[in-house]
Amino acid sequence: MRRALGPVLLCLMVACSESFLPASAVDDLRVIGARIDVEGAPGRANPSPExxxxxxxxxxxQGPLPALTWSFIACVPAxxxxxxxxxxxxxxxCDGCVGPPPSDPFALPVLRFQVPPEEELDELEAREVLLLGVVCGEGVPxxxxxxxxxxxxxxxLASCEDAEGEPIVDEDERSVGRIVTVQIPIERxxxxxxxxxxxxxxxxxxxxxxxxxAEGVPREAPATGCKAALDALNPEDREKHPKAGSPPSTIDLSVTPGSLQSFTVDGEDFTEELQVSWLADGGGFEVAFSFITDPADKVGTRWQPFSEVPTDGRLVRFSYVIRDGRGGLDRVERGLCVLPPASPESPP
Known part of the structure; x- marks a missing residue:
């Protein structure tokens, strides 16, 4: 059976400037994917007509996620x-395509809609549906x-604007918004x-x-001051949080047994290959991407902590994303508090 990374059917186009930072370094607002779920069919990544x-x-x-605004349009592509x-x-x-709702100013973009009937898709020879939109961390789309x-x-595109309708840009004249295109394959x-x-x-x-x-980071947790959050930990767990300037830490990721599916295209058999994205808002990963070809294997990389941190610690947020190349995705978040190195013992 042949293995292949299927065509990339989820496309995220993010407005950004030239940068020498690696893809794993999170230094500003970023859209990292779209998780698709089908109502009444737990686990399915690709919907069918209707x-x-x-x-x-x-x-x-980088740091706490600000309050977001967004505007999306769902459509059948030309x-x-x-x-x-x-x-x-x-x-x-499309429920949730414009947000946030007045009742929850800190909501995250979750969009719900119904795929059109098969005959409407066939009229446009459509094999997917689209979500096109803008996400803003400041101002409105x-x-x-x-x-x-x-x-x-x-x-x-000047994707976000202020109350007077003026474009909002950062100090490098970059738009503060993110333009997003999500292509959702239709499964017949x-x-x-x-x-x-x-x-x-x-x-x-x-x-x-x-x-x-170990299960995520509170959205409002500040980038500094995390040392106090470790006070209630036992010495063993506290010691697992790295010190500034310490050697790289190893990070390994495992997937569930059914994550790599076999599939057939034009009579030819393939097996998915999962792409892993390693993302962090501090320190540095050895690589930005890895690949999994066997669900029984773990895949890993190394992450180097900061060389210096404040005396009260620096919180690092990690996001790990896996993609199957056919529209399927999963993501988890973790955090570490990088502590200052221990003070040298006083001479006797």
């Missing part, structure tokens, strides 16, 4: 085979940017559906990830 779909847009930042996908017919009734996206333009044959892969565990230095960030 299915109800939930798309969770995954957003991270029948083109080259260039950036553009909308053909709009999909009405520009209506003009959304119109440009609908016409197929995605370069140099549901006998062998594509399922989202699963991250089973993440290990630090060949041990379980230490608390208090």
């Amino acid at each position: 299915d109800e779909v939930q798309a969770s847009i995954l957003v991270i930042d 029948p083109t085979r080259i260039g950036v996908p553009i909308c053909g017919d709009l999909i009405e009734g 520009s209506a003009e940017a959304i119109r440009e996206l609908l016409s197929g333009e995605s370069d140099d 044959d549901t006998e062998d559906p594509n399922l989202n892969p699963g991250i089973e565990n993440v290990f630090l230095n060949e041990s379980d990830w230490p608390p208090p960030y």
Whole structure:
């Protein structure tokens, strides 16, 4: 049976400037993926005609994630085979496509809509549906940017604006918003559906990830001052948090047994290959991407802590994302508090 990384069917286009930082370094607002779930079919990654779909847009930042605003449009793409996908017919009734709701100003983008019937998809020769939109960490999405996206333009868009309608840019004249295109494949044959892969565990230095960030990091947790959060830990767990200037830590990731699916294209058999993205808002990874070809194997890399941190510690947020190349995705978050090195003992 042949192995292959399937065509990339989830595309995220993020407005950014030239940078020498590695892809693993999170230094500003970033959209890192979209998790697709089908209502009534747990685990499925690709919907069929008339299915109800939930798309969770995954957003991270350096330090605490700010309150977000966003605007998306769901649509059936026009029948083109080259260039950036553009909308053909709009999909009405997208719940959550504009946010956040007034009742929850710190909500995250979770969009729900129904895939059109098969005959409507066939009219446009559509094998996928699209989500086009803008996510802002400051200001609100520009209506003009959304119109440009609908016409197929995605370069140099002023994606977010202030209350007076003026574009918001950072000190490098970059837009503070992120332009996002999500391509969601349509599954016509549901006998062998594509399922989202699963991250089973993440290990630090060949041990379980230490608390208090073993299941994630509170959104509001500041970048500095994490040392106090370790006071309640036992000495063994506290010692697992790295010291500034210490040697690199090893980080290993394992996936659930069914994460690598076999599939057939034009009578030829393939097996998925999972891409792993290693992301952190501090320190440095040895590599930005790894690949898993056997679900029984762990895949790993090394992460180098800061050389210096404040006396009260520096919190590092890690995001680990796996993709199956066919629309399936999973993501987990972890955290570490990098502590200052121990003071040298006083001479006798």
